[in-house]
Amino acid sequence: MTVDAPPTPAPAARRGRPGWLGWVACAAIVVVGSLPVTLHYLVFWPLDQWQVDVEVYRMAGQSIIIGRPVYDAMTESPQLLPSTYPPFAALLAIxxxxxxFGVVGWLWTALQLVATTAIVWYAGWRLIHRAGRRAPILLGLLTVPMLWIQPVSDGIRFGQVNAFIVLACLMDLRRPRPRLVRGIPPGVLVGLATAIKLTPGVFVVHYAVNRRWREARHAVAAAALVTVLAWLLLPENSFAFWGGALSDPARLGPNRGTSNQSIRGVLLRIGPDGTAGTLVWLVLVAVVGVLGFRLARRMWQQDDSIGEVAVVGLLAVLLSPVAWIHHLHWLVVVVFALLGPDPLRDRRRLWSALLVTAWFTCRLEWWGVSWIAAPLHPVWFGRVLQNSGCLGALVALGLLWWVTNPRPASDDPGDLQGGDEGEEQADTAADAADHDDRYAGEEHPAEERSEA
Incomplete structure (x- = not known):
């Protein structure tokens, strides 16, 4: 009878706790690596397009202070943008x-950099913790390319809120649960994010599909509580939003424009129109939704909380009537869900993550617009490029299914291409336990994973 050897313990050098110099180096790497984006959009960008979305948030807060109707106000010309988020978000903007405003723009950008770095830390912990003392260095190096992908850089360009929405949902669903939120019942952060920007409500559907009633109750209760609070404080504005502004998709901007990379946005550009287009959209939403929620369920059953968040986040974009390119900030989580704990053991993971990163670093949608405007032939190729955000999200879903689908064991135990899943899981579990205590500041939740 053959007895497997116990996993080889990690070298002592890898077990050390990162010092403050490591975190200073991490911050320096992120700041320097972000300069191509931050300088472009905060220093050299036209002032009439500068941080236009955070200007909308700020305007909502101003409206409450001076008693102006939140949903009647518009930002200054030439943008003329209205407030589109629920009243609770307007309260937070005070x-x-x-x-x-000049200070707000720079401060908001700095907070986005911090939030995106935190997303990389929490989504990539299975990989990052292997670096031991060098974990902060690896964190910085992995964060920089994430700042260059189009959805994240567009978030910096506009002064968007997506980084904070993604971080809140990731911290809520991630296992082991971050110590920062260990006292908050699971589901509450998803509920608060939904009260701010509605689309995270897709996570409540995910909870319901998997009969995770406790998390669903917490999410709905949190969203309802702060919404009712906002209604009590801002009754007229609440009625204006829930009774009119919410049902006006044109308020969000030109739905047919290239920036709308939801399934509906693609159909608005390529047809069919009218009732037929609506029916096609509903059918596609149903198909993508069923397959996507099944994949998310499999991730949950496999205890892959990073993959779970990645899949549901992509569904939030694909199934929404309007989803701008910067809403795909979820791709930061997707990349690390694809990489997994050790991408060198399964090259499917490495190449999949590189493909998604490269795809969204290139601004393919705008290449398509230029192709069509030229005009170049074939025109259909330009249309494919123009809709590559939606197509890329669908491809990412397919890759997440592929890399998490069990594959036959390699004949050669040492083959890096095939990988040894059992050894990988054992090593990851051992390293993760050390990681929780030493430098992630996280612990496993005391509650059960599900009430199903």
Missing amino acids: PLALVP
Whole structure:
């Protein structure tokens, strides 16, 4: 009878706790690596397009302070953008109104960099913790290319809120649960994110599909509580939003424009129109939704919380009537869900993550617009490029299914291409336990995973 050897313990050098110099180096790497994006959009960008979305948030806060109707106000010309988020989000924006707009833009950008770095830390912990003392260095190096992908750089360009929405949902669903939120019942952060920007409500559907009633109740209760609070404080504005502004998709901007990379946005550009187009959209939403939620369920059953968040986040974009390119900030989680704990053991993971990163670093949608405007032939190729955000999200879903699908064991135990899943899981579990105590500040939840 053959007895497997116990996993080889990690070298002592890898077990050390990162020092403060490591975290300083991480911050320096992120700041320097972000300069191509931040300088472009905060220094050299036209002032009439500068941080236009955070200007909308700030305007909502100003409206509450001076007693102006939140949903009647518009930003200054030439943008003329209205507020589109629920009243609870307007309440949270009041502090922005107390600070000069120029300061708000830079501060918001800095917070986005911090939030995106935190997303990489929490989504990539299975890989990052292997670096031991060098974990902060690896964190910085992995964060920089994420700042260059189009959805993240567009978020910096506009001053968007997506980084914080993604971080909140990731911290809520991630296992082991981050210590920062260990006292918050699971589902609450998803509920608060939904009260701010509605689309995270897709996670409540995911909870319901898997009969995770406790998380679903917490999410719905949190969203309802703060929404009712906002209604009590801002009754007229709440009625204006829930009774009119919410049902007006044109308020969000030109739905047919290239920036709308939801399934509906693609159909608006390529047809069919009218009732037929609506029926086709509903059918596609149903198909993608069923397959996507099944994949998310499999991730949950495999205890892959990073993959779970990645899949549901992509569904939030694909199934929404309107989803701008910067809404795909979920791709940061997707990349690390694809990489897994050790991508060198399964090259499917490495190449899949590189493909998604390269795809969304290139601004393919705008290449398509230029192709069509030229005009170049074949025109259909330009259309494919123009809709590559939606196509890329669908491809990412397919890759997540592929890399998590069990594959036959390699004949050669040492083959890096095939990988040894059992050894990988054992090593990862051992390293993760050390990681929780030493430098992630996280612990496993005391509650059961599900009430199903």
